[in-house]
Amino acid sequence: MILVAAAALVDADGRVLVQQRDDGAQAGLWEFPGGKIEPGETPVAALVRELDEELGIRVEAACLAPAVFACEPVGARQILLLLHVCRKWHGQPQPRAARALQWVRPVALHGLAMPAPDRPLIGLLEALL
Ligand SMILES: Nc1nc2c([nH]c(=O)n2[C@H]2C[C@H](O)[C@@H](COP(=O)(O)OP(=O)(O)OP(=O)(O)O)O2)c(=O)[nH]1
Numbered sequence: 001m002i003l004v005a006a007a008a009l010v011d012a013d014g015r016v017l018v019q020q021r022d023d024g025a026q027a028g029l030w031e032f033p034g035g036k037i038e039p040g041e042t043p044v045a046a047l048v049r050e051l052d053e054e055l056g057i058r059v060e061a062a063c064l065a066p067a068v069f070a071c072e073p074v075g076a077r078q079i080l081l082l083l084h085v086c087r088k089w090h091g092q093p094q095p096r097a098a099r100a101l102q103w104v105r106p107v108a109l110h111g112l113a114m115p116a117p118d119r120p121l122i123g124l125l126e127a128l129l
Pocket of ligand 1: 004005006031034074081117
C-alpha cells in the first residue's frame, strides 16, 4: 500500500489547482499537488513538505483540512490517496516539479486525464466545494 497525501488548493473564485505530471508512466496526467508519505511522517506534514518542494508555497498545517480519500490499484500497487482541501497559503504556486499548472472549476476536472485514484474523488470534491 502506497500512502499519498494530496491537496486541492482552492482560490477565491472556487477554482482548484492541478499539475501535470512530467515523469514516469503517468506523465501527462493531471493530479493534485502532493506525494508519498515518508515513514514516520503524518499526512499533513508530508503535504506541507511536498507543497513547498513542488510549488514553492508555504502552508500552515491548520490550513490543510482532511476531505476525501480513495484506494485504487495502479498497476501492481494499491494507492491510498488522502485528499485535503486548502484555501490559504503563502506565495504564488510555481510548477517546480510539474510540466504545467492550471486552475480549473471543479466540474472541469471530469474532462481532465487524471490518475485512476483521483476519478472517484472528483464528484465528492465538487459536492464539498
Ligand atoms: N501527487 C499526487 N499523486 C497522485 C495523485 N493520484 C495518484 O494516483 N497519485 C500517485 C502518483 C504516484 O504513484 C504517487 C505519488 O508519488 P510521487 O512520485 O508524486 O511522490 P513523491 O513526490 O513522494 O515522489 P518520489 O519521492 O517517489 O520521487 O501517487 C494525485 O492526485 N496527486
